[in-house]
Amino acid sequence: MPTLRPLPESIQQRLDWEAQEQRLRAHSPPHRQTYVDTLNHVRQALETAFAEGCAVTDLVQARAATMDRLLITAWEAMDLHREKALGLAAVGGVWTGRPASGIGCGYRDPV
Amino acid sequence: MDIVILYENEISPATEERLGAFVTFLWDIGLELGHSVRSLEDCSREAAADITVATNLLESRALTGPDTLFSELESRISPERMWNSRAFFAAKLDEQEARHQRFGETAYRLEPNLKESPGGLRDIQMIGWVTQRHFGSSALAELVAHGFLTQAEYHDLMDGQAFLWRVRFALHMLSGRKEDRLLFDYQRRLANLLGFSDHDHNLAVEQFMQQYFRTVMELERLNEMLLQHFSEAILLDDTDDDIVPINRRFQARRGFLEITHPRVFRQYPPALLEVFLLLQQHPDLKGIRASTIREIRAHRGLIDDKFRQDLACRSLFMEILRQPHGVTHQLRRMNRYGVLAAYLPTFALIVGRMQYDLFHVFTVDEHTLAVIRNLRRFANSEHDHELPECSRIFRRIPKPELLYLAGLFHDIAKGRGGDHSELGAEEAREFCLRHGLALYDANLVGWLVRAHLLMSLTAQRRDISDPDVVMEFASQVGNTMRLNYLYLLTVADIRGTNPKLWNSWKNSLLSNLYASTQRMLRRGLDNPPDQDELVGEVQTHALELLKSRGVDEAHCFAIWNDFDVDYFLRHSADEIAWHTRAIHEVDEEDLPLVQVRQETARGSTEIFLYTEDHPHLFALTSTALTQLGLDIVDARIITTSSGRTLDTFLVLEDIGQPIDNPFRVQEIGRLLKERLKEPDRRPGMVRRSTPRQLKHFDVPTEVRFAPHTHHLRTVLNISTADRPGLLSRIGIILTDCQVKVHNAKIATAGEQADDVFYISNLDDTPISDPAQQALIASRLTEALEIGSAEQPPKELAI
Numbered sequence: 001m002p003t004l005r006p007l008p009e010s011i012q013q014r015l016d017w018e019a020q021e022q023r024l025r026a027h028s029p030p031h032r033q034t035y036v037d038t039l040n041h042v043r044q045a046l047e048t049a050f051a052e053g054c055a056v057t058d059l060v061q062a063r064a065a066t067m068d069r070l071l072i073t074a075w076e077a078m079d080l081h082r083e084k085a086l087g088l089a090a091v092g093g094v095w096t097g098r099p100a101s102g103i104g105c106g107y108r109d110p111v
Numbered sequence: 112m113d114i115v116i117l118y119e120n121e122i123s124p125a126t127e128e129r130l131g132a133f134v135t136f137l138w139d140i141g142l143e144l145g146h147s148v149r150s151l152e153d154c155s156r157e158a159a160a161d162i163t164v165a166t167n168l169l170e171s172r173a174l175t176g177p178d179t180l181f182s183e184l185e186s187r188i189s190p191e192r193m194w195n196s197r198a199f200f201a202a203k204l205d206e207q208e209a210r211h212q213r214f215g216e217t218a219y220r221l222e223p224n225l226k227e228s229p230g231g232l233r234d235i236q237m238i239g240w241v242t243q244r245h246f247g248s249s250a251l252a253e254l255v256a257h258g259f260l261t262q263a264e265y266h267d268l269m270d271g272q273a274f275l276w277r278v279r280f281a282l283h284m285l286s287g288r289k290e291d292r293l294l295f296d297y298q299r300r301l302a303n304l305l306g307f308s309d310h311d312h313n314l315a316v317e318q319f320m321q322q323y324f325r326t327v328m329e330l331e332r333l334n335e336m337l338l339q340h341f342s343e344a345i346l347l348d349d350t351d352d353d354i355v356p357i358n359r360r361f362q363a364r365r366g367f368l369e370i371t372h373p374r375v376f377r378q379y380p381p382a383l384l385e386v387f388l389l390l391q392q393h394p395d396l397k398g399i400r401a402s403t404i405r406e407i408r409a410h411r412g413l414i415d416d417k418f419r420q421d422l423a424c425r426s427l428f429m430e431i432l433r434q435p436h437g438v439t440h441q442l443r444r445m446n447r448y449g450v451l452a453a454y455l456p457t458f459a460l461i462v463g464r465m466q467y468d469l470f471h472v473f474t475v476d477e478h479t480l481a482v483i484r485n486l487r488r489f490a491n492s493e494h495d496h497e498l499p500e501c502s503r504i505f506r507r508i509p510k511p512e513l514l515y516l517a518g519l520f521h522d523i524a525k526g527r528g529g530d531h532s533e534l535g536a537e538e539a540r541e542f543c544l545r546h547g548l549a550l551y552d553a554n555l556v557g558w559l560v561r562a563h564l565l566m567s568l569t570a571q572r573r574d575i576s577d578p579d580v581v582m583e584f585a586s587q588v589g590n591t592m593r594l595n596y597l598y599l600l601t602v603a604d605i606r607g608t609n610p611k612l613w614n615s616w617k618n619s620l621l622s623n624l625y626a627s628t629q630r631m632l633r634r635g636l637d638n639p640p641d642q643d644e645l646v647g648e649v650q651t652h653a654l655e656l657l658k659s660r661g662v663d664e665a666h667c668f669a670i671w672n673d674f675d676v677d678y679f680l681r682h683s684a685d686e687i688a689w690h691t692r693a694i695h696e697v698d699e700e701d702l703p704l705v706q707v708r709q710e711t712a713r714g715s716t717e718i719f720l721y722t723e724d725h726p727h728l729f730a731l732t733s734t735a736l737t738q739l740g741l742d743i744v745d746a747r748i749i750t751t752s753s754g755r756t757l758d759t760f761l762v763l764e765d766i767g768q769p770i771d772n773p774f775r776v777q778e779i780g781r782l783l784k785e786r787l788k789e790p791d792r793r794p795g796m797v798r799r800s801t802p803r804q805l806k807h808f809d810v811p812t813e814v815r816f817a818p819h820t821h822h823l824r825t826v827l828n829i830s831t832a833d834r835p836g837l838l839s840r841i842g843i844i845l846t847d848c849q850v851k852v853h854n855a856k857i858a859t860a861g862e863q864a865d866d867v868f869y870i871s872n873l874d875d876t877p878i879s880d881p882a883q884q885a886l887i888a889s890r891l892t893e894a895l896e897i898g899s900a901e902q903p904p905k906e907l908a909i
Contacts, residue, residue: 001175001176001177001178002172002173002174002175002176002178002181004174029132029136030136032136032139032140035136035140036140036141039140039141039142046280047284050280050281050284055273056273056276056277056280057273057276059276059280060276060280068172068174071114071137071174071175072174072175074133074136074137075133075174075175076175078129078132078133078136079129080126080129080130080133081175081176083118083122083126084177085118085119085120085177085180086116086117086118086122086126086176086180087116087117087118087173087174087175087176087177087180087181088114088115088116088117088173088174088175088176089114089115089117089171089172089173089174089176089181090113090114090171090172090174091113091114091115091167091168091170091171091172
């Protein structure tokens with residue numbers, strides 16, 4: 001299995017990711033509102049850290065690392081990890097015609 | 112962020128269904144996600160065919176799944192199987208060039224894209240991709256180990272990246288979505304969020320954007336140097352060194368200029384300028400080697416007061432300006448490497464400096480270099496077709512370098528407070544004297560800097576058909592040589608401010624002012640032509656034209672007897688002949704007469720109206736023309752002694768060009784005629800929404816009155832926020848205030864409109880009563896207030 005990028009120490013406490021992940025993993029199939037709440041929590045934690053002057057490299061890394069974990073949790077909650085020859089990777093968006101780098105991830109308000 | 116779901120050979124329908132549910136779920140929780148489901152074979156086929164796909168896969172990040180699957184993907188897209196590092200680098204270089212061209216355009220100058228604009232995050236990614244392809248690692252720190260970057264350059268790169276990331280993070284916070292464009296909507300708020308605050312002469316947003324522009328400029332330079340290094344290491348690694356000596360300090364290697372040893376700049380500091388002169392003198396050289404660029408940057412500190420006082424350095428700088436080729440290129444290069452700012456410390460203050468408006472598209476340093484480029488174009492015969500008159504005049508200029516110096520200094524004092532023309536003039540003069548120029552030349556450069564706005568303001572704000580205005584301008588200029596220099600500097604300056612600003616109308620305004628001033632100077636300032644002489648000349652010329660078209664003299668004078676002197680002073684012979692013939696041919700019952708000429712010597716489409724005079728006419732006509740989507744740039748309204756009006760409106764399409772469609776001409780004629788048949792009808796308000804960018808500027812409305820020296824008129828200056836339908840709105844207010852408009856000059860600079868009206872009471876007396884002026888000013892200010900743009904003005908009872 002690929003190695004996950006670490007969560008920066010400077011922001012670990014504010015993110016409290018372990019508790020978030022526990023909540024996410026409590027449901028299978030995944031529970032929509034729990035994920036929405038987690039995304040909001042991450043967004044708020046990062047914005048507060050930004051306002052407090054946290055290094056932007058840590059913010060960027062924290063955002064990518066939390067997104068990685070959230071995707072994996074959802075993947076596993078749908079039992080996709082049991083498929084032997086199936087993998088998930090983050091890439092640019094050429095096939096969708098929307099090029100993007102791997103350093104940012106936008107949210108939209110959930111319907 | 113996008114994801115790829117990768118599978119080895121095939122997936123079952125059940126898995127496919129679960130994958131669909133997975134992606135739907137991600138969208139459902141609010142993630143903006145692009146996705147694809149591809150087999151290993153799909154990936155390798157697509158990547159081999161398309162460099163963008165290959166790059167995306169190259170930088171893909173495995174999240175979960177079997178390691179064997181990802182290592183197989185890595186192997187399939189490895190440089191041994193496709194896109195070896197040479198092919199990859201060449202393709203990425205082309206890709207970057209195309210992207211820079213696209214995002215270097217005007218629109219992106221005001222609202223740059225953090226990611227795609229030159230010097231943006233994509234440039235750093237580009238370095239990362241090439242590093243990964245060539246060295247197998249995407250860590251940019253590797254470049255230090257391989258000697259491509261120094262430790263200091265690496266830190267500059269990381270600092271630049273961190274700044275852009277920080278801005279991008281804040282931008283996403285403000286916009287609540289993935290937004291990479293630094294739109295006006297966010298620039299002010301971003302500046303505050305990032306801790307900038309307004310200072311005396313520098314807005315927070317200007318300081319923030321200056322830091323942005325300086326950061327991307329530094330990143331562009333690092334990108335250029337690294338790509339040059341890569342090019343030497345990847346594309347040219349198997350070519351012979353092919354060293355050609357140039358002098359003791361410099362040599363050419365593989366067509367690129369380099370220093371002969373690392374101590375060159377330390378031992379002989381003037382070589383920091385000589386390097387640019389050599390590039391001009393050897394046009395076969397393709398550029399400077401990356402290692403030498405690094406040495407130039409590392410030795411910028413040698414450019415101190417002692418360096419600036421060194422006669423050799425001063426001579427070299429002037430030599431660069433006097434070269435027949437490469438002046439602009441080398442000044443740009445000097446700016447990029449920080450040499451220009453080091454040699455001219457006050458230039459450092461304008462590097463990356465932006466002005467928060469829609470008018471100045473470029474930062475002040477870029478604008479300065481664009482002005483010099485425009486001046487150089489006059490010198491270069493391959494550009495003769497652009498502005499032939501300017502090219503001809505340029506050839507009569509005895510010392511072009513004086514023009515370049517004036518260009519270099521004309522805006523150097525911007526942002527310091529005070530009058531930048533005055534401050535810059537003094538600095539320019541001192542610089543010239545220090546560089547061995549004669550006192551006369553130094554004074555000329557100083558005068559050009561001081562007066563660099565004079566011709567533009569006179570042509571665009573004043574009635575240049577008035578001989579007194581021309582006389583006043585000619586007196587300020589003094590002689591033909593100064594006129595020639597000033598004319599060229601003015602054209603180059605306007606064209607270098609905003610590519611959309613220059614059009615055939617402005618060209619004709621400046622050209623006409625140049626011609627009439629030149630005539631005035633030739634006659635001598637103490638021998639100005641009198642009115643009768645001017646009227647006689649224009650009538651004689653018009654009669655010749657009319658006779659050739661079958662209109663005899665008696666008929667002409669019968670028509671002209673109804674016109675006053677002002678008419679003949681404000682129209683050319685060609686226009687008078689056109690009007691006279693039309694009036695001669697029209698039957699009384701066919702009035703109002705509406706004539707349209709698509710393109711004229713005034714660089715615009717000309718609309719001529721001849722009808723019974725009526726107070727609503729200006730408002731009616733301007734409203735109709737606005738409804739047709741036309742920009743009015745000039746209006747002349749003449750009332751005849753028999754109570755008719757001769758109105759000329761000069762208009763442009765909203766793209767700044769005269770009308771080129773005959774059907775459009777017919778449409779204008781039809782609509783105007785229809786409206787003029789009902790002159791008592793109060794014109795309706797044109798309602799159009801204000802464009803997004805205009806909404807972010809707070810331009811206060813200022814209304815000023817001034818007496819006009821002649822003609823019993825009053826000059827009304829209105830500065831306000833530009834918006835669709837502005838002139839029509841002003842016209843309606845003036846009509847409601849029972850004000851008659853005789854002449855209007857419309858100038859728009861970005862978000863600001865500066866319109867000048869020559870007005871009177873309905874009985875042709877000037878508006879000199881302060882109470883009446885205050886009332887008109889208050890009505891105009893109220894109607895033009897921000898926020899009232901989409902509201903109709905109140906009916907007035909005066």
